[in-house]
Amino acid sequence: MNTDTTRRADATRGTALCPNFYEGPSDARGDYHARIRCFTYLTGEGLVAGRNTSQTFTIDRPAKEVWPYIKDFNLWQNGYGYYYSGVVGDLEGEHFFITSKDTPRKNAANEQLPKSAKSAYQVIKVLPEHLIVIRQPVPEDGSSGGVSPGFHVIMLTEHDGKTTVTLYTEHAARTSDKTEEEALARFRNGAEETLRKFRDSFIPTLKRLIYEAKG
Secondary structure, three states, X not given: OOHHHHHXXXXXXXXXXXXXXXXXXXXXEOOEEEEEEEXXXXXXXXXXXXXXXXXXXXXXXXXXXXXXXXXXXXXXXXXXXXXXXXXXXXXXXXXXOEEOOOOXXXXXXXXOOOOOEOOOEEEXXXXXXXXXXXXXXXXXXXXXXXXXXXXXXXXXEEEOOEEEEEEEEEEEEEEOOOOHHHHHHHHHHOHHHHHHHHHHHHHHHHHHHHHHHOX
């Protein structure tokens, strides 16, 4: 019996444009709303599994006052141990890296990757006060099975002097030797922690910085 076929037989056939979705944790507290869904789909090279997270919250300030803070991830994510090699919102068309400890902040597009850094991120598009789009290129070491391990969007929408922030993050990996449940396990296991770090750390820090800046 073909082992690979047997392992993948339990996955309902989907495609990249029409994946199989599985509901994960969600949350709604005040202006904060979040929803996580895991997904799978089959390709000729194996089973792709992943997780997407959609979050929205409102800041009682116009977008021009939110933008200087939200574009610089170091201002509101260092407290959780994330350090970025540059101001992400200033790096359209360039790359940046995330490290687990504080390193000199610089544009890392043409610099040697620090030993403590995770895979590179590419800033695809920046529209000041409106949008940041980020993609993680396919790692050359094959660690993600030949697919992009991440795609991320930050969007700001202003109405009546208030700004609604929408955060979308997606992570994925491809495997040829796991069942659907095995492939989904890593994404399901981290779902609650994803909500916690944004809800309880990143977003409150961002709001505090913005509100304190204007008294």
